[in-house]
Amino acid sequence: MEQNPDSDTLPLSQRAIAARPAPYLDGLNPAQRAAVEMLDGPVLMLAGAGTGKTRALTTRIAHLLTLGKARPGQILAVTFTNKAAREMKTRIGALLGETVEGMPWLGTFHSICVKLLRRHAELIGNGDLHLKPSFTILDTDDQIRLLKQLIQAENLDEKRWPARQLAHLIDGWKNRCLSPANLPKGEMAAFDGWGGRLYAAYQERLLTLNAVDFGDLLMHCVKLFQAHPDVLKQWQDRFRYILVDEYQDTNVAQYMWLRLLAQGHRNICCVGDDDQSIYGWRGAEVGNILRFEQDFPGAQVIRLEQNYRSTPQILGAASGLIEANSGRLGKTLWTDAEQGEKVRLIGHWDSEAEARWIGEEIEAFQGGHRASMGAVNLNGIAILVRASHQMRAFEDRFLTIGLPYRVIGGPRFYERAEIRDAMAYFRLMISPSDDLAFERIINTPKRGLGDKALQVIQMAARQNGVPLLEGARIVVEEKQLGGKGLVNLREFVNLFDRWRVDALDPDASHVELAERVLDESGYTAMWQNDKSPDAPGRLDNLKELVKALEEFDNLQGFLEHIALVMDRDEGDSGEEVSIMTLHGAKGLEFPVVFLPGWEDGLFPNQRAMDENGTKGLEEERRLAYVGITRAERLAIISFAGNRRLYGQWQSQMPSRFIDELPEAHIEILTPPGLYGGGYGTAMAFAGANAGTDMHDRAARADVYNSPGWKRMQARASERRTPKAAAVTIDAEAAAKFSVGDRVSHAKFGEGQIMGIAEDTLTIQFGTSFKTVKAAYIQPVGGDQDVPF
DNA sequence: CCGGCATTTGTTTTT
DNA sequence: CAAATGCCGG
Numbered sequence: 001m002e003q004n005p006d007s008d009t010l011p012l013s014q015r016a017i018a019a020r021p022a023p024y025l026d027g028l029n030p031a032q033r034a035a036v037e038m039l040d041g042p043v044l045m046l047a048g049a050g051t052g053k054t055r056a057l058t059t060r061i062a063h064l065l066t067l068g069k070a071r072p073g074q075i076l077a078v079t080f081t082n083k084a085a086r087e088m089k090t091r092i093g094a095l096l097g098e099t100v101e102g103m104p105w106l107g108t109f110h111s112i113c114v115k116l117l118r119r120h121a122e123l124i125g126n127g128d129l130h131l132k133p134s135f136t137i138l139d140t141d142d143q144i145r146l147l148k149q150l151i152q153a154e155n156l157d158e159k160r161w162p163a164r165q166l167a168h169l170i171d172g173w174k175n176r177c178l179s180p181a182n183l184p185k186g187e188m189a190a191f192d193g194w195g196g197r198l199y200a201a202y203q204e205r206l207l208t209l210n211a212v213d214f215g216d217l218l219m220h221c222v223k224l225f226q227a228h229p230d231v232l233k234q235w236q237d238r239f240r241y242i243l244v245d246e247y248q249d250t251n252v253a254q255y256m257w258l259r260l261l262a263q264g265h266r267n268i269c270c271v272g273d274d275d276q277s278i279y280g281w282r283g284a285e286v287g288n289i290l291r292f293e294q295d296f297p298g299a300q301v302i303r304l305e306q307n308y309r310s311t312p313q314i315l316g317a318a319s320g321l322i323e324a325n326s327g328r329l330g331k332t333l334w335t336d337a338e339q340g341e342k343v344r345l346i347g348h349w350d351s352e353a354e355a356r357w358i359g360e361e362i363e364a365f366q367g368g369h370r371a372s373m374g375a376v377n378l379n380g381i382a383i384l385v386r387a388s389h390q391m392r393a394f395e396d397r398f399l400t401i402g403l404p405y406r407v408i409g410g411p412r413f414y415e416r417a418e419i420r421d422a423m424a425y426f427r428l429m430i431s432p433s434d435d436l437a438f439e440r441i442i443n444t445p446k447r448g449l450g451d452k453a454l455q456v457i458q459m460a461a462r463q464n465g466v467p468l469l470e471g472a473r474i475v476v477e478e479k480q481l482g483g484k485g486l487v488n489l490r491e492f493v494n495l496f497d498r499w500r501v502d503a504l505d506p507d508a509s510h511v512e513l514a515e516r517v518l519d520e521s522g523y524t525a526m527w528q529n530d531k532s533p534d535a536p537g538r539l540d541n542l543k544e545l546v547k548a549l550e551e552f553d554n555l556q557g558f559l560e561h562i563a564l565v566m567d568r569d570e571g572d573s574g575e576e577v578s579i580m581t582l583h584g585a586k587g588l589e590f591p592v593v594f595l596p597g598w599e600d601g602l603f604p605n606q607r608a609m610d611e612n613g614t615k616g617l618e619e620e621r622r623l624a625y626v627g628i629t630r631a632e633r634l635a636i637i638s639f640a641g642n643r644r645l646y647g648q649w650q651s652q653m654p655s656r657f658i659d660e661l662p663e664a665h666i667e668i669l670t671p672p673g674l675y676g677g678g679y680g681t682a683m684a685f686a687g688a689n690a691g692t693d694m695h696d697r698a699a700r701a702d703v704y705n706s707p708g709w710k711r712m713q714a715r716a717s718e719r720r721t722p723k724a725a726a727v728t729i730d731a732e733a734a735a736k737f738s739v740g741d742r743v744s745h746a747k748f749g750e751g752q753i754m755g756i757a758e759d760t761l762t763i764q765f766g767t768s769f770k771t772v773k774a775a776y777i778q779p780v781g782g783d784q785d786v787p788f
Numbered sequence: 789c790c791g792g793c794a795t796t797t798g799t800t801t802t803t
Numbered sequence: 804c805a806a807a808t809g810c811c812g813g
Binding site for chain 1 (some may be wrong): 790791798800801802803
């Protein structure tokens, strides 16, 4: 055990703790160990993919706690995703053997800022308008809705200044802690264009609503620290150690925030990899990591270069690709792992063939039919796509062949309309002054209270200086509305009065109350009567929401939790292939990784290049680097010659990144059913051509017009019918079913067979029809002949 | 005010 | 090809 430099100043009890062995240090390499043990003063860990960055960081926290250098509450540890925070907590727990009392200040930048702001809310604002600790957090949806209202109120041209674009613009400023007053010249033009008053109006409206948006969370915190040195001091003193994961992705606001807090003890430790900076579009500044030594004079810089994750082949392919970027710090990653498989490259006729091939390949891995790999567990396989719309092709395909999958980072549970509606009911019940919630649900379900009625209510509320729910009460009392609207509004107000009584009763069950709210408001009925195919799913989600409530003592606690953690734990429901975006895959690793859709325009994304030029292209390249380095043993890159875009088939060029891959680490595959001659031409271009004239678009076009490619197209389209897929027909599995049978499927639940063709069943699940292989279907009901 | 129908619009990545 | 928006007639 290293001598603790501070040991003289520590009380005996803590020196005793420090003298305990630290077995968790044994598994670290010397560089990691140095980083972990360099406890005092600023430290920057510059590290490549798979070098155990997060591991070093968590070990460091465990070490701090073991040595008694800080109590859990005195350590500030910041991550980018809630998932990473959760993971770190469990890892620290595991390192220390058992229960550490929770680390209250381990979380995302945003969640930690929420905590800080709740304690000092009253210091945010101006004059008599200030934030209350109970403030709500607007998500992008709310933000855009609010901006739309303001744009209308200011009589601005909605076409010229779409709310979503403004939201993005405002977000950008807040990420850099800029207000319109100190905008750089270039952006001033945009600001003047939309009338100047809008930003101020927006901020004021947020204050009156007692709400903040995502950007505010950070900006308010920074401004709070700048304007109140006493408050800053308090937190500087408190956080004796600060640790930051993924430092390369910090934006200016986060950087300022960190620097302010770290100036107390100057014990800040950041880890980051400049090659993995993929959030530039959200304001991330790689400059932050490059400036670290300047910001913290005397900082120790430690480079972690031994990779523990991937094989040399994978590492070689990724390193070769990223070398095309300029302005890197540069690292030499090495590993002592076995050489392994080359990165595979394969071109397909179209996106459907690509999805089909990947599906078959996964089944082969699963069955252990890939000799060099052995059987690969589905959990160890991931498909990483550039844009979320690419996921659908795989979902469709995997559903038909019955391959279990999980979409990570798809539409988030708490962002779905039905969940947000339900939460708006709860919010309004708990805090009757939540006007945003009121506006969301006043006419959901339809109560005959549309724009006009809302205007009357808003008027009444404004004149009396009360929230909308109170305004509604006044409207009812003074009968400012007529007919059905008035009756419904009275009922609406009465309902909330009744619910509120129960909400305040500490003995009443909040779960029952929540169910009642959804029932009595007619919200559940609304979806029950809805005949659209996704209505049953939405009802399920509502049930799941109510179930989630059970874990909390009351609704208040639930709502606060949700504000902090907008994602739901992904239940580990057994063996599933993961489908996610490249951004979502940050920090993860899988034995086998599929990287489909490497086509120019899609990846690198056209918009990224149009809007940010070379900078954009380099960020895309870093994304490609991140993608390849997620793989432990095998990475498989693919592209399609044709892809459907807005319902139109469009021919695609292979990604320029493909030509940048170092040939030595690449193996070119031939798709099934295609033979040397025809295929060779296209592939020659994809692989053998690497490095020659890769930006010559004309040359590429020639390849696609070549006889070989044409022949390949013809063959591919022959194979297009699903029956021809290379899966043997399992007629036996289908034989036990007949049309009309009740059956069940692991993913879709219960349904009824509507048709049978070979071993493929057409089944109605609820209101939607699916075509599924018989092997994945179970009979339901007692009168069935169940084989086996 | 609401439902239905026609049109148009858009798709990067996320706390 | 969707979803979102716009427009019209009850």
